[in-house]
Amino acid sequence: MTPPTSDTDRGVLSLRLAAIVAVLLGAGVVVGMAVQPDGTTGPSGEDALDRTAERYADADSFVGTVTLDVTVENETDRYERSARAQVQYLAPDGYRIDVLAPDRVANTTVATNGSVAWLDGPTGPPVVRSPNASQSERLDALNVSAAVEKLDANTSVTNRGTATVDGEETYVLDVAYTGATELPDDERYANVSEKLDEIEDTNLTVWVDTDDYRLHKVETVVTGAEGTATTTMRFESFRFDVAIDESTFRPPSDRRVVSGAFDRTSYDTLADADAAVDFAVSEPAVPAGFELQSAVVGTQGDRATVTGVYGNGTAEFLVVQSEQNPLARFDTDGESLTVGNETVTVVERGDTTVLFWEADGRTYGVAGSLGQDRLAEIAEPLVAAN
Template sequence: MTDVRGRLDRWGPLVLVVLLVAATGAVGAVVLGPPSGDAILDNVEQRYESAETVLGAATVTVENETMERTASVEYVAADGNNSRVTVTDADGRTVVVGSNGSVAWTYQPATGLTQTFDDETRVEELKARYDGRYADRMDRFTENVTVERTGTETVDGEAAYVLSIESENESITSTATLWVDRDDWTVLQSRVTSEKGTVTTQFTDTRFDVSVDESTFRAPDETGQLVDGADRERYDDFDAAQSATDLALPDLRDSYTFEGALVASYDGTATATAIYGTDAGTVYVGVTTGDEFAGAGDAEGGETVTIAGQDVTVASTQGGSIAYWTDDGTTTAVVTRGPPETAREVAETVLGA
């Protein structure tokens, strides 16, 4: 029902692989015998950068002493900063993120909500959020990196070189291991280990220079169907939207300005979302039969408060804030671009507090 950019951290292993390849690729000399680690990375870099398109799938596993999570990823990238990535977690929650070179967008099929923003705006948001620390961390990680070929192994039946990658910067505590196909320089697997845990990414079905239609990267419109089996319809009239769903659409028209509604369904989950204009900006208030918001409070340090006798989780998100609660198998969520106080205030209106 909202800005789903917070899920972007699931793609960290993919980004890290690209970063390491670009940062540590060096011109490899022609030698007899197995190539050096630097030479292997140089071949990987050339393999990916010379392709007009790259597409494939991956399984990402994050684990530490207390938990293990797995997500499946499908991705396609093309010249001109065109990309599309679909991520589905173990519970079936799916998010699609794409860019056509001029705008980036997100789409969550279970809620039907999309968000489109230009790349410059996104960069400024990232700068503001990290206050310069993100860029500094990237600069430090790409300096003084050593690469060592440690042997060969078989990954999914394919012979692979094993590379160990470490930073000589003492402030960088993570290490990476890459498994690279010995025949075509495709990355078969990566593993990143730090004090927070281990992220393992196994790449499958990687293909290069496959023809990809431009519509793949097109930002979604109001009626676009981006994922097979996902239905989505927008309404300008509250009563028409309510008639289209069995869920009780939150009616806050006495308190806020009704701006539209979305009714969506995907993979057994039904969602109805009312969009309101408030003094604090646009607010999304929706109900869903799924668990799209499970763990949202834990991820951003949320707290549980009691409103009108109902336990409500209130939390910050990357794009603003959220307040949600579950009653009789249905979850109601308030999503805003403002602080948690805004989400809580609207939740109080929904619950009649």
């Protein structure tokens, strides 16, 4: 679902899946017992990973495609997500991610030139601002070079041998972290940590090219009390030291731009979010099987936006209640629909339907891929309360 929320949340929620990978690569989870070498000749595991880190750190630029697949499963359920993106890097600070799949976030771009981070997507005008600490952290989480550096820090590595990946010979490295044993307490990893319950074991394997030490694949298997999560990243068609113009990392200049500082805090309950803002936050009609994943309070100046994220393991919908108008980027010539005593605007974006309206100087919205009628039912209590 393409999030129709605040400027910052649009990028954060769209790229949540990539953030899950970031923690598995770089947050310091402990990996299980390393496999002993099988007699292969070649560099030690630590040496191979050091050379991989140097390969990316020394690059003036690179371009490639990253494919991500995540599967969380237990005895009764299976949860799958996938994504594909082109990444471009230009030293020292240029980084760009162009999302290719899934369709709901395709054609979304997140980029930075070091001084400005920006987001551009199919649902509205570009968002441009100087990144705050949280936003910079999320951009770094999607940076291949940063991920490699984290792989190479505080680890012990075993070279298990060689294997062929996509027709290329690679060293197979088992990586064991010496850091913490749990995923961080952060809403970005709730889908993984909640589904697995207690983390019991994590195994991470890295495949690097035997010739030039490019990454070919990273696979993480996290075993918990309630199931297993498998995350696989493939690095395809990477080319180093290619010519990339600096304009690639600058914000678009031919369209209207939304800008401004934005801070966000995530809460576990809607009541906690309500206590953090100066207006009454209403409860939506939550369908059976769905529950609140997080309630995000975003502030821009003295105005606040509350975004409730609800899910059932396979689908999500969002509820926005705001003192500003974060939905203004949507076309206002959408269809009209009567919900209770309110006429709301309906906009379709791919498989996502957005219902939004204004009342008492605030903006309200419900969005998801559940269908217009079901979203209208979810919105009814908000309409009645406001």
